[in-house]
Amino acid sequence: MSAVEHFDGEVKSGDAEYWYRSGRKKAEGRFADGLFTGTWTWWRDNGELLQQGAFVAGEQHGLWRRWHDTGALMDEGEWVHGKRSGEWTHYDKLGEVRRVVTHPAR
Known part of the structure; x- marks a missing residue:
């Protein structure tokens, strides 16, 4: 897996992106003070959506959705x-x- 992360000192801060070895994007989102924040999105290695949801201060907060490998919505x-x-x-x-x-x- 490859990653692009930004740091403020030793703490993750700002946009982050992660890729599978295949080169397809695995996840993207933001960190604030080392914690997940805002909307994060994850994909399967085949490029299809896996899940999407938001964080506040590192905790899941707000609407979340996950998708089956068929592309159909799994839950929300x-x-x-x-x-x-x-x-x-x-x-x-x-x-x-x-x-x-x-x-x-x-």
Whole structure:
């Protein structure tokens, strides 16, 4: 894997990008004070989306989505300060709703 990361002293800070050995992008996002921040996106080695979501101060926070290897949405839901919150919808590989799970509101 290859990476481009920026540092403020010894702490990761700013944009970051990671690639598979194949040369395809694996992930991109930002660091602030060494912690994940803002929207991050991950891809499979074949270039298809794997997951996307946001962080606040290193914790998952906001809407997150993951995709099956077929390209269909796998699941989506909200994170609040690192914990699943509210309604999460899970889909099968054809994109049909498989189940809906309600997590405690945070």
